[in-house]
Amino acid sequence: MATTNKFWLTNLILTIFLGTLLLGGCSSGDSSQSSSSSDNLTPVQSIVEKTSSKEMFDNLPRLEGMAKVKLMVNGSPIIIELNGIEAPITAGNFVDLVQRGVYNGLVFHRVVKSPQPFVAQGGDPLGNGTGGFTDPETGKKRSIPLEIKLTGDDEPTYSKGLGQQSGIMSPDVVLKHSRGAVAMARSQAPDSASSQFYIALAQLDFLDGDYAVFGQVLEGMDAVDGIDQGDIIVSAEVIEGIENLKK
Template sequence: MRIRLLLLAALIVALAAPTGAWAQAPKPAEPEKGSSRVKQTAEITMDKGGVIKIEFFPEDAPKTVENFVTLAKKGFYDGLTFHRVEPNFVVQGGDPKGDGTGDPGYKIKAEFNKQQHVRGVLAMARSQAPDSAGCQFYITLAPAHFLDGKYTVFGKVVSGMNIVDGIKKGDKMKTVKIIDAQ
């Protein structure tokens, strides 16, 4: 009888082991000593002159930042317009069709976060569906707290807000460059 109990216990252990029932959760990788994460910013150079410098929030919206950076590095935004300008609210751009209906051919999952819609925030525009953003973005001209937690905020303007304030419907982005800094 005792041998049967031991065999039964061994069988249970053998069957449970592959399922990870007793496995510990993997520990996050430790950063290498002396290494630091590359901080990226963006510079939007306007066709009419002026530069808007953006700082990203990769901790709050990593996939959204990655998407924007990838599109910018491919030159996707170069020559596109700000197709929507709502005084005291937002300027919106990044649409390849220039009318608010364009996308890059895919949608990204929303990353709603704790960042608030204060003046100068960079966020993803989308349709009514939460996971419908792709390439269009907006910059707030004034606080818009009714948008908090409903749109993915992924950066902020750190210089050139005076340029943002002067954007008119149809103004073109000459280039959007990503700057890597340590």
């Protein structure tokens, strides 16, 4: 029993550490997206539960199908498949930003490989983990809702975490944090993701349900493993499925 309790406590500490680490590198510098209490989130969550995703977020790009993106990093291609069937808003946001050229020249500002492989995170126009995409047409930062689909559900759940950080120990999500999964980084507020994304360097089950996975590395995982902090995304382009992007 003592051994079991020690193992459980070790895993709990590791989960908290890695979860906090990911949160700390997201757009925490945007105070408009932060929340000091759960009460501040209740009205948003209540509205989302009563309103369809199309009505709530019809001003955001959507990917109605699949697409593929190629990142060039350190002279090597990384092919990512984006899943707009299960995560239409999250995947649509990413494809739209790729198409706009937002990621070209940006760095991976956070790469965590020890004490065990964690993530390679990039997509911040400021390069320091506090920025996001500002729409040049409106002059405002674009934020997207947390989008999680559970197995058996017809539609994703929006603006509400469904994983360990929300007290659900084993959420049965459709898109999981397998090695090579691509997901959106965010601050503590559920709807604070913008342009920062990360690639899982290992299977990270404890993030399932609290961060939105929207893609998977199909080719070039060896190149992903070779990414170091400060490495540049030389280019990002949509190579398949651009016709599925709806604005």
